[in-house]
Amino acid sequence: MPITKSNTNSLKKTDLLSLTLPQLQQWFVERGEPPFRAKQLYGWLYQRLVTDFSAMTNLPQSLRSQLAQEASIGPMVVRSEQHSKDDRTRKILLELDDGKLIESVLMLYPPIGESSVRATVCVSTQAGCAFGCTFCATGQMGFDRHLTAGEIVAQVLFFARELRDAPWSAKGDREGRGRPYSSAPIDHITNIVLMGMGEPLHNYDNVLQALRILNNLDGFNLGARHMTVSTVGLVPAIRKLSQEPLQVNLAISLHAPTDELRGQTMPINKKYPLEELLAACKDYIAATGRQVTFEYVLLAGVNDTAEYAHLLSELLVPLKQFAHVNCIPVNATSADFKSPSGESIRAFRNILFEHGVSNSVRAERGDDIAAACGQLRTRFEKNRNQQ
Ligand code: SAH
Numbered sequence: 001m002p003i004t005k006s007n008t009n010s011l012k013k014t015d016l017l018s019l020t021l022p023q024l025q026q027w028f029v030e031r032g033e034p035p036f037r038a039k040q041l042y043g044w045l046y047q048r049l050v051t052d053f054s055a056m057t058n059l060p061q062s063l064r065s066q067l068a069q070e071a072s073i074g075p076m077v078v079r080s081e082q083h084s085k086d087d088r089t090r091k092i093l094l095e096l097d098d099g100k101l102i103e104s105v106l107m108l109y110p111p112i113g114e115s116s117v118r119a120t121v122c123v124s125t126q127a128g129c130a131f132g133c134t135f136c137a138t139g140q141m142g143f144d145r146h147l148t149a150g151e152i153v154a155q156v157l158f159f160a161r162e163l164r165d166a167p168w169s170a171k172g173d174r175e176g177r178g179r180p181y182s183s184a185p186i187d188h189i190t191n192i193v194l195m196g197m198g199e200p201l202h203n204y205d206n207v208l209q210a211l212r213i214l215n216n217l218d219g220f221n222l223g224a225r226h227m228t229v230s231t232v233g234l235v236p237a238i239r240k241l242s243q244e245p246l247q248v249n250l251a252i253s254l255h256a257p258t259d260e261l262r263g264q265t266m267p268i269n270k271k272y273p274l275e276e277l278l279a280a281c282k283d284y285i286a287a288t289g290r291q292v293t294f295e296y297v298l299l300a301g302v303n304d305t306a307e308y309a310h311l312l313s314e315l316l317v318p319l320k321q322f323a324h325v326n327c328i329p330v331n332a333t334s335a336d337f338k339s340p341s342g343e344s345i346r347a348f349r350n351i352l353f354e355h356g357v358s359n360s361v362r363a364e365r366g367d368d369i370a371a372a373c374g375q376l377r378t379r380f381e382k383n384r385n386q387q
């Protein structure tokens with residue numbers, strides 16, 4: 001069909017946040033512009049964090065107008081933003097340009113010991129999820145679609161702008177010593193975790209593209225060591241990830257140490273049972289020399305007994321110091337799972353320690369704003385349907 005005036009407007013704009021630097025250079029060359037425009041634009045998008053072409057003052061006026069016509073910068077609308085009472089957890093509900101809803105979370109961590117203050121974005125990689133884990137609010141929605149690289153990048157930039165405009169400092173009474181303190185303010189994102197809605201390795205190409213964009217030195221410049229991909233356990237994709245030049249952290253949603261138990265809450269276990277999953281993790285460790293985190297959502301009376309703690313240890317002891325367990329007390333969803341008591345969690349962890357398995361527990365946070373991903377959207381849609 002020839003391009004006429006009436007149909008140019010309906011042509012889809014290029015989302016610049018979906019393009020790597022070489023792709024953006026190519027994009028400019030196709031429009032008769034010198035390739036160095038790409039670096040200039042990357043600076044505006046990822047360092048100055050602008051959202052409007054008119055602010056890009058080192059680009060000629062005519063080019064700025066052309067960009068406004070043909071391109072966009074992560075088009076999405078914030079439908080709801082919630083801050084926890086202590087303001088350390090902030091959650092947004094974003095509406096994508098086709099009306100799909102996704103969630104992203106910013107988590108702010110005060111400095112502990114030697115480690116400095118952190119600002120971590122929990123990013124969604126799909127609208128919905130196809131894997132149906134029974135304890136997960138997103139899993140109960142079913143799968144809508146993959147997110148584009150630009151839609152993944154835009155979530156990080158949203159919080160980067162928010163922190164830049166209003167830096168956060170940890171305030172309080174450190175370790176209960178009665179001495180008020182305030183940390184140096186933080187004005188940038190230090191980490192991202194792909195632990196929002198969706199399964200990152202099911203959307204492999206767009207996820208890797210987004211991570212490469214965020215890693216670019218001339219752009220956002222976030223180190224691969226500050227990025228964590230969490231997966232339900234897609235074995236072929238784990239193997240592929242081990243061969244990537246970009247060496248990000250890998251977290252595996254394990255949640256049970258036997259096939260029988262894992263199969264009850266995680267349907268994927270039928271396709272990729274534990275033996276295959278652990279073999280892929282061993283090969284990943286051999287290929288990368290990197291530690292793997294095993295996430296273990298604690299479900300009271302289901303997977304938190306002493307017996308399962310021993311079985312989990314036996315499974316992971318062969319991985320030696322390359323395995324770390326992150327115990328996660330389950331966040332309440334509409335499913336009937338409960339978090340174990342503090343005492344049960346300690347007992348479970350002590351058994352892991354006795355076997356020499358390194359482990360930690362994720363501090364519960366943001367319950368007052370429905371922290372588990374998928375819950376804000378579920379609530380929002382319920383309210384919308386009632387209106
Ligand atoms: N699909 C990926 C990443 C998104 S889920 C995965 O499954 O790993 C991120 C983490 O949150 C996973 O470990 C997941 O099992 C966990 N999770 C899901 N529902 C949860 C809930 N209700 N409470 C606590 N953690 C939950």
Ligand code: SF4
Pocket residue numbers: 129130131132133136137138139140196197198199232253
């Ligand atoms: Fe999907 Fe991960 Fe939720 Fe399972 S836990 S349903 S893989 S988002």
